[in-house]
Amino acid sequence: MKQFLSFAKKEFLHIFRDTWTMMIILVLPVIMMLLFGYAVTTEVRDTNIGILDNSRDEISKRLIDKLDESEYFSVVRAFNSNSEIEKAFRRSEISLAIIIENDFSKKLITKQNPKIQMIADASDPNHAKTLVNYASGVIAQSLMQESKANNPSSLINTELKLLYNPLMKSSYNFVPGVMGFIIIIVCAMMTSVSIVRERERGSMELLLASPVKPITIILSKVTPYFCISLINILTIFLVSYFIMGVPIKGSIFSIFLLCIVYILVSLSLGILVSTIAKTQLVALVISAIILLMPSMLLSGMMFDISSMPLILQGIAQIMPAKWFISAIRKLMIMGVDVRFVFKEFLVLISMCFVLILISLKKYKNRLE
């Protein structure tokens, strides 16, 4: 115990005395939160659109007003011909063009299904899809009102209700993602690098030739990173709650428990990487490519997993971050009871056991 404490203290000193490590630990979570909160937003807000109104009647005008009024779009151009649309796209004046065909009102009233064409800049396909979806929503709603006014009997009233995130704020989505990502950086990447550093510099040899048990070395190595992760989690919660207004609906206790389980999984990942990597550089590259990138891209933080190709969906299943993010979304944003995230807990805990078992095996082989 005494050995463990003095070792853990030494690890803390290593961290505190290294400016870069301290920067990563203290500044990175906040920077990432701000980046995702304000820069990398996937929300649609005041997007510039242009309209070619071939009909120019009452209804089409009202429709255009509706689009302009909505918080998603602002109509910046009114075109007179198709050729102008292409020019506007090339100059990046608009991201979406809407073409309303001739005799729009007449056709609508006589139920001849008038046509509206949308042209979107698909150089960013996901964004284009989102824009079209939003625009369709606004148009549908507007036409619904028109038909209600003209023919109240044919009323089909579709009402959209968005559960759990009624304002469609992307911060609800990325806060769990940032947590998942930061913990991988601190626990898996920094831990593995710090263990490999001891081996690379030769101090591990000296420690192994001393009475201190290897398990004590490893435990004392991961303890500081465990504490730091808890602090990071807390920081992220505070920033998201007070600055970004993300609610914490579920029980704090179960969220905390989930975070601890995920931290343990990440730490065992770090230990496993350290048993494989021979140099700090290799440890860094392995963590970055095998752990960090997939945690960012395949965990459901940035892209929807269910719309990925099957093979990537498969890979996503073995990313701890995926299960953590899924569980913390349910707990924090939806506010469900712990038993609804039982599966996620189970998966994470088994991952932890498997990783530790593999590390132990690798470690034993190395000693021979």
Added chain:
Amino acid sequence: MEDVIVVRDLTKRFGHFVAVDNISFNVKKGEIFGFLGANGAGKTTAMRILCGLSRPTSGEAWVGGFDIRHESEKIKKNIGYMSQKFSLYQDLKVWENIKLFAGIYGMKRNEIASKTDILLKELGFEKEKNTLVKDLPLGWKQKLAFSVAIFHNPKIVFLDEPTGGVDPITRRQFWEMIYNASQKGITVFVTTHYMDEAEYCDRISIMVDGRIEAMSSPKELKREFNAENIDEVFRLLAKKSTRKEI
């Protein structure tokens, strides 16, 4: 004099490669035993086995009276270890390093504190107590590392090329420290590249391709091989090597 290291028919194989080939030797208490050999001759492997860092394929050995196969934990408590590659934690202060390693060997806190002051005084490092190790000159680091390795008063201290990259004056001082340790009854097991240093040892062994080709006092060896110095002896023996340097 009792034997503190006894090695009998020790062999270590990695696959088909025989790193240590059936070696046997004894080291007496308080002796300075030089363990010489070219790179890849197997001396580091042999030393790692004696320190409990690696297991032999066959053969047996006792270090400080303990069997390396079953009692490596007891051995570790009774030895000190220092290598050229690592000399203390750079980002810890001098006293923090001393305290950390003394703590590992189970020394009491007040014993550590009082002994630290005595040690720093002996070394003339009183002012450097709170200095980070990385701010010390290399020679100082090595001296400090050696002092830390024998701080807990081990029966045997293993030194793996302890003077690599150190200037001649510091090397001289370093060997004085080794003599002092040996006078206190600490057995010194040292590997080195410097053949002039080999002359300072009580006894040396020269390993070639995993086998011990010669073992005696420097004086005896020079006579036996009819050589001016140990360097010449070493060259004569090293010619036999068929192994490529690793």
